Amino acid sequence: MINTKNWDWGIQNKVLADIAEIKSRYQDVHEFVVSPDGEKIAAPVVLEDDTFTACVNNDQWPDTFEKLWYLRFSPGNKLTALVMSDDEWTLAVDGRVYEENYEYAWDVRFSENGESISMLYKRDNLYGVALNGKPWANGFVAIRDYCLSPDGKRTAATVQVKTLDEADVFGFFAGAWSVAVDGKVWPEKFINAWKPAFSKDGSLVAAEIRTDICEYSVAVNGKSWEKKYGSVWDPVFRPGNGSVIAAVKEGSNWFLAENGSRIWGRNYNQIWLPKLSPDGKRIAAVASPEFGKWTIAVDDRPWAKLFDDMVLAPVFSPDGKRVAAIVKENNHWSIAVDGKTWPESYDMIWDPVFSPCGKNVVAKAEKNGRYAVVLNGKNIGTNYDALWPPIFSPDGDKILLRYIADGKYYREVRPLN
Amino acid sequence: MKLIDSPESKVVDPGLDETIKKLTPEKIKRVVDHVLTKENAGRLQMYIDTCVHCGLCAEACHTYLSRDKDPNFSPVAKVKNTLWELVKQKGDVSPEFIRQAARIAFTECGACRRCSMYCPFGIDIAYLIMIVRRICSLLGVVPQYLQDTTNSHAATSNQMWVHQDEWIDTLQWQEEEAGFEIPGVRIPLEKEGADVMYSVIAPEPKILAQLLGNMAMIMKVAGIDWTMPATDGWDNSNMAMYSGDFEIMGRVERLHWETAARLKVKKIVMGECGHAFRGAVYDGPKWLGWKFPPIPMVHAIEFYYDLIKSGRIKIKEKYKEPVTIQDPCNTVRGRGLGDKLRYVVNELCEDFTDVSPNQEHNYCCMAGGGTINCGPPWKKSRMISNRVKAEQLAATGAKIVITPCHNCHSGIEDIIGYYNLGMHVKFINEILVETMERPE
Numbered sequence: 014m015i016n017t018k019n020w021d022w023g024i025q026n027k028v029l030a031d032i033a034e035i036k037s038r039y040q041d042v043h044e045f046v047v048s049p050d051g052e053k054i055a056a057p058v059v060l061e062d063d064t065f066t067a068c069v070n071n072d073q074w075p076d077t078f079e080k081l082w083y084l085r086f087s088p089g090n091k092l093t094a095l096v097m098s099d100d101e102w103t104l105a106v107d108g109r110v111y112e113e114n115y116e117y118a119w120d121v122r123f124s125e126n127g128e129s130i131s132m133l134y135k136r137d138n139l140y141g142v143a144l145n146g147k148p149w150a151n152g153f154v155a156i157r158d159y160c161l162s163p164d165g166k167r168t169a170a171t172v173q174v175k176t177l178d179e180a181d182v183f184g185f186f187a188g189a190w191s192v193a194v195d196g197k198v199w200p201e202k203f204i205n206a207w208k209p210a211f212s213k214d215g216s217l218v219a220a221e222i223r224t225d226i227c228e229y230s231v232a233v234n235g236k237s238w239e240k241k242y243g244s245v246w247d248p249v250f251r252p253g254n255g256s257v258i259a260a261v262k263e264g265s266n267w268f269l270a271e272n273g274s275r276i277w278g279r280n281y282n283q284i285w286l287p288k289l290s291p292d293g294k295r296i297a298a299v300a301s302p303e304f305g306k307w308t309i310a311v312d313d314r315p316w317a318k319l320f321d322d323m324v325l326a327p328v329f330s331p332d333g334k335r336v337a338a339i340v341k342e343n344n345h346w347s348i349a350v351d352g353k354t355w356p357e358s359y360d361m362i363w364d365p366v367f368s369p370c371g372k373n374v375v376a377k378a379e380k381n382g383r384y385a386v387v388l389n390g391k392n393i394g395t396n397y398d399a400l401w402p403p404i405f406s407p408d409g410d411k412i413l414l415r416y417i418a419d420g421k422y423y424r425e426v427r428p429l430n
Numbered sequence: 431m432k433l434i435d436s437p438e439s440k441v442v443d444p445g446l447d448e449t450i451k452k453l454t455p456e457k458i459k460r461v462v463d464h465v466l467t468k469e470n471a472g473r474l475q476m477y478i479d480t481c482v483h484c485g486l487c488a489e490a491c492h493t494y495l496s497r498d499k500d501p502n503f504s505p506v507a508k509v510k511n512t513l514w515e516l517v518k519q520k521g522d523v524s525p526e527f528i529r530q531a532a533r534i535a536f537t538e539c540g541a542c543r544r545c546s547m548y549c550p551f552g553i554d555i556a557y558l559i560m561i562v563r564r565i566c567s568l569l570g571v572v573p574q575y576l577q578d579t580t581n582s583h584a585a586t587s588n589q590m591w592v593h594q595d596e597w598i599d600t601l602q603w604q605e606e607e608a609g610f611e612i613p614g615v616r617i618p619l620e621k622e623g624a625d626v627m628y629s630v631i632a633p634e635p636k637i638l639a640q641l642l643g644n645m646a647m648i649m650k651v652a653g654i655d656w657t658m659p660a661t662d663g664w665d666n667s668n669m670a671m672y673s674g675d676f677e678i679m680g681r682v683e684r685l686h687w688e689t690a691a692r693l694k695v696k697k698i699v700m701g702e703c704g705h706a707f708r709g710a711v712y713d714g715p716k717w718l719g720w721k722f723p724p725i726p727m728v729h730a731i732e733f734y735y736d737l738i739k740s741g742r743i744k745i746k747e748k749y750k751e752p753v754t755i756q757d758p759c760n761t762v763r764g765r766g767l768g769d770k771l772r773y774v775v776n777e778l779c780e781d782f783t784d785v786s787p788n789q790e791h792n793y794c795c796m797a798g799g800g801t802i803n804c805g806p807p808w809k810k811s812r813m814i815s816n817r818v819k820a821e822q823l824a825a826t827g828a829k830i831v832i833t834p835c836h837n838c839h840s841g842i843e844d845i846i847g848y849y850n851l852g853m854h855v856k857f858i859n860e861i862l863v864e865t866m867e868r869p870e
Binding site for chain 2: 043044080082116117119120133135140155157158180181182183186189190204229243264282283285304307322325341361363379
């Protein structure tokens with residue numbers, strides 16, 4: 014969680030950068046990003062000699078690079094970018110590059126608390142995860158899905174543990190994939206392993222596994238659930254007790270299971286992305302109660318309102334009492350909260366954000382190429398040329414807006430009333 | 431049951447020969463029963479009850495026509511020698527029969543659905559063949575190279591074992607290359623909120639990278655706000671759909687759609703591939719539970735049509751060499767894009783001669799439906815099975831065959847080589863970048 018208490022929550026609207034001026038200064042300016050606290054706006058920029066650097070507000074990083082991309086702010090407002098010099102890649106953080114270089118580096122991620130930064134790398138034809146600039150002690154012939162523990166101290170990834178000759182289908186089905194945690198691989202091998210996930214305290218890792226042509230399950234720290242299924246999605250830990258919940262398929266029916274035992278009695282045509290309330294007592298998931306219809310099911314009860322096109326991952330309010338999700342119907346996007354859809358629909362909408370008390374929901378939305386802040390289904394303020402998702406103040410009485418209008422970048426703190 | 435003795439039955443393929451050694455009668459019966467009664471009961475029964483065994487489908491099949499009307503290669507015979515026996519015997523068949531069924535279903539039918547148009551009742555005969563493939567897949571009896579492609583989908587979410595770094599590195603390389611042609615060209619990676627996510631199939635980064643650079647130039651000239659993912663989910667292809675591994679098919683398609691949703695794009699434009707269109711628009715969404723694709727998906731043919739028709743791209747000078755067309759089954763027969771394809775080709779090319787038969791009646795390339803992915807052991811059989819395609823192309827007098835589909839592209843290249851046609855194959859993309867007006 015981002016700690017927003019130390020941010021400037023004084024009511025004000027300040028201009029932090031002249032976007033038009035920045036664009037005039039460089040040969041090319043790529044996509045802008047803004048810091049969570051709104052104090053900085055940055056973009057990869059191309060200089061006259063075709064080298065790259067990052068422009069932050071009105072300054073630029075002192076060093077230049079052959080390439081620079083994936084410019085992203087961490088939850089703690091650090092600016093990071095993947096950079097290449099002398100054909101080697103590494104990460105730059107606030108303009109300073111890590112000491113370790115790689116043949117390639119990509120997929121930068123941040124821990125929930127914003128303290129750790131990780132990325133995947135390739136070196137000497139082996140793959141691994143680097144955490145805060147330190148690569149794993151062991152490399153693997155291939156790497157795919159990976160994750161950080163919530164405290165940012167550990168990393169886990171699905172890895173290929175043995176080299177296979179071309180078209181070695183028999184070697185593949187004998188099991189060539191597993192999960193490596195901090196570079197140490199589980200002794201168990203599987204046909205496939207996907208989507209590793211850490212428990213809250215970082216001591217356990219769960220992953221989807223495939224144990225036969227059409228036999229799937231969940232493994233926790235390498236040990237498979239006894240029960241096998243026709244398919245499985247998205248294992249996630251229940252906060253507090255270390256048990257694992259996943260969507261599973263038996264016959265033609267989908268439902269939720271916990272530690273290999275069925276916990277939802279209703280059969281679904283499809284179900285995925287189970288999410289738990291912060292106290293771990295409630296579960297919400299994207300569900301299809303009937304073919305072609307989608308909704309959110311909370312504690313095995315689907316919302317009455319069904320949607321034809323798409324429903325994205327559910328979001329719990331901090332107190333766990335309310336659930337919101339992005340929904341799509343007739344090719345228009347909106348937000349539904351506790352089964353009620355906002356009155357307006359949009360060309361695009363971003364994730365719903367609950368206020369700390371759970372009373373208010375806000376989202377960034379796009380219509381006709383312009384962006385607006387939507388609070389509880391109503392547009393507030395004007396439309397902007399660019400906008401980043403709004404953030405509630407710790408007391409929930411104010412909202413931080415970060416936007417571009419008339420060629421300038423603004424940071425605005427606005428009272429909700 | 432009498433097994434068919436033919437040169438094809440002697441082709442060595444460990445994916446068939448070795449895997450049937452592990453089969454037991456019980457396992458075969460269990461899998462056949464599951465697929466016939468739990469996965470396909472209603473539709474299958476309706477087709478069985480409806481078919482009057484008239485054989486009118488035979489004349490539709492390029493394999494039947496190319497093999498001098500050998501009845502064993504008629505669609506009805508392919509079903510009779512596979513699925514009907516499985517139904518009649520209630521799965522009480524030998525491992526050798528499963529091998530034969532796999533050979534017929536995977537290597538002698540491209541699932542092109544031309545035969546359905548000749549069936550008086552419109553029976554989807556390719557669907558019946560797909561049931562056979564599903565049974566074989568669950569039994570583990572799949573041609574080695576096709577299974578390897580499915581394994582790649584399962585492990586990497588793309589069909590050619592492309593590592594994540596290779597994917598991004600290739601895009602960055604192609605961005606540079608395209609920038610030499612048209613200054614300022616970009617391949618914007620991970621641009622959240624772009625209008626378009628462009629997705630391709632794995633042969634593009636693996637062996638045909640210039641197609642990515644070409645598309646970057648087309649996007650630049652047309653002024654499209656677009657992006658490509660730097661994560662898995664970029665590959666829209668799906669050979670698991672054709673190997674009968676629907677669980678992996680669904681997994682691949684889910685990731686593709688979720689990637690588009692994550693990037694907040696309004697639509698996906700996909701490159702020139704036919705089976706990928708089928709997988710992403712029809713089979714994949716349906717297995718996952720969607721009636722329609724959750725986000726609009728536009729095939730390259732339609733995308734080019736819109737760019738040219740709207741004037742966003744103007745043609746500076748038409749392509750001069752005589753050209754003809756291969757109609758991809760999944761976008762022309764399956765989606766009706768034949769007229770738009772011809773509009774685009776006529777706008778780009780000075781000298782276009784259509785094939786006969788054409789559009790939805792065009793012959794299959796005998797590479798789609800997973801047949802070309804069955805690999806080198808089956809190439810000769812594929813070539814013999816498409817003599818009519820060679821004769822049809824030769825009759826146009828064209829020098830270039832335009833194939834807006836990767837399977838068609840590779841399959842027609844094989845046919846051109848095998849029958850010495852002296853032609854070449856091109857994607858629309860290649861001719862478009864050559865002929866379009868570029869900024870000064």
